[in-house]
Amino acid sequence: MDIQAIITGILLALGCFFIVVSSIGIVRFPDFYSRMHPAGKSDTLGQLLVLSGLMIYEGFSLVSVKLLIIIVFIFIANPTVTHALAKAAYVSGLKPWKKEEGKND
Amino acid sequence: MSFVITALIMFIFWILLSGEFSFILILSGVFSSLLVSYMSHDLLIGEGNIKLGIKRTFRFIRYLPWLFWQIVMANLDLVYRTLHPKMPIHPKIIKFKNDLNTDLGMVILANSITLTPGTITIEVNENEFIVHTLSEESAQSLISGEMQARVKKIEGKYNV
Numbered sequence: 024m025d026i027q028a029i030i031t032g033i034l035l036a037l038g039c040f041f042i043v044v045s046s047i048g049i050v051r052f053p054d055f056y057s058r059m060h061p062a063g064k065s066d067t068l069g070q071l072l073v074l075s076g077l078m079i080y081e082g083f084s085l086v087s088v089k090l091l092i093i094i095v096f097i098f099i100a101n102p103t104v105t106h107a108l109a110k111a112a113y114v115s116g117l118k119p120w121k122k123e124e125g126k127n128d
Numbered sequence: 129m130s131f132v133i134t135a136l137i138m139f140i141f142w143i144l145l146s147g148e149f150s151f152i153l154i155l156s157g158v159f160s161s162l163l164v165s166y167m168s169h170d171l172l173i174g175e176g177n178i179k180l181g182i183k184r185t186f187r188f189i190r191y192l193p194w195l196f197w198q199i200v201m202a203n204l205d206l207v208y209r210t211l212h213p214k215m216p217i218h219p220k221i222i223k224f225k226n227d228l229n230t231d232l233g234m235v236i237l238a239n240s241i242t243l244t245p246g247t248i249t250i251e252v253n254e255n256e257f258i259v260h261t262l263s264e265e266s267a268q269s270l271i272s273g274e275m276q277a278r279v280k281k282i283e284g285k286y287n288v
Contacts, residue, residue: 041203048210056260057219059248061210067243068203085147092144102242106249109260113250119219119260 027079034076041069054120055112063105070097134165134172187282188236194278195240202244202266209263222267223256227276233283237276 048061074094078087138161146153209217228234238249241259246266251258261267269275 041207044207044210048206051210051215052217054219056248057217057262059260060246060262061206063248064243065203065206068199085144088144098243099239102239102249105242106238109248109250113258119221121220 027082031076031080034072034079038069038072038074038076041065041072045069055117056109056119059105059109063101063108067098067101070094130172131165131169134169135161137172138164181284184282184284187284191236191278191282195243198240198244198275202246205265206246206262217262218264219260219262220267221250221258221260222271223258224271224273226252226254226256227273228280228283230283233279236282237279240275240279241270 042065045061045065048065049058052058052061071094074090078090081087081090139157142157142161143149146157209215226234228237234252238252238257241247241249241257244266246262247270248260249257250260259267259270261270
């Protein structure tokens, strides 16, 4: 077994874990705003782990430079898009879900 | 000036993405980067007066590891809150005062807030940030203003 392949496998598994958990979060959370949290952003860490795993597998080459460009692009684009969606909801007057008072969790 | 810079960036990007140096590919790269920068050179390098000093860039690079650590910690927190059977979340909208002077600082802070799970920037203006937070802890850490102080350090003493 190659050490490079092992590291790649670990990173890919971790990344998939974060992406799966964020999908569960989209289903479980109660309203639009709180769903934005897993939908928009667990992806940032998930995709970072998956893509850097692929970069390690590939070694230093043109392909890994392209993967790095994708990582940087997602890190800029993802918060911008999330912010645009949240602002659209806020401007149109959507009220955030609140936990009921007096009910212990 | 913006035309030349845009064309250069586009051409470097073309070479990075194609990775081949045959005559026809280089020629079509030159043509398409010239065409793109003719159509949109005022978009990439706009009118905004942003001062990107060398010191400021270095301070920004020093800020990145801390931001990355925050992203990892917040992601683990979000995983815990998602998978916990009782789902311990307290979503609410908070507002806090904007102490930053420059557009660059506001963009960095707003995107950093959104990148760390548990907090989403909804609105930024001259006076305040409006942020949606998922839990009490993330709201407290924002109001305490550690992230804002770090971004203010990146800004330095410039006013643009």
